[in-house]
Amino acid sequence: MYEIKAYACGYSGCKKALRTKQGMKLHESKCFYNPDKKACATCDYYENTNDNKRKCHHGIDINDKPKNGCNKYTHCHGLIWGNCYVM
Numbered sequence: 128m129y130e131i132k133a134y135a136c137g138y139s140g141c142k143k144a145l146r147t148k149q150g151m152k153l154h155e156s157k158c159f160y161n162p163d164k165k166a167c168a169t170c171d172y173y174e175n176t177n178d179n180k181r182k183c184h185h186g187i188d189i190n191d192k193p194k195n196g197c198n199k200y201t202h203c204h205g206l207i208w209g210n211c212y213v214m
Contacts, residue, residue, distance in 0.1 A: 136160070140168060165200040172201060 133144040134151035138160035145151045159166045167173045172184040181189045185199045 159195070162202055164195050165197055165202075166195045167197070169202055170197065170200050171203050172199065 131146060133146055134148050136143045136151065136155055136158055138155065138158050141158055141160040143151075143154055143158070145154060155161060158164065159168045162169045167181065167183065167189055170183075172187075173189075174182045174184060176182055183189050183199075187197065187199060
């Protein structure tokens, strides 16, 4: 066994770690947990249910493949629904 230096993704929810800084920068630019990607994982309509199925409360089918760049994406940063904005 030996120790290695690794870089972890800076986005909350992502557990990815890579050996190179350049590789991690590339990953973070495409990461599913990067709010700039408007992906399901950071949307307020997204829910990962107890039986580990994905659910979109906006009615979009994401069971087979979650989306990036969704036009229904909403991320309120913890604000009350009435104060949300759609990106």
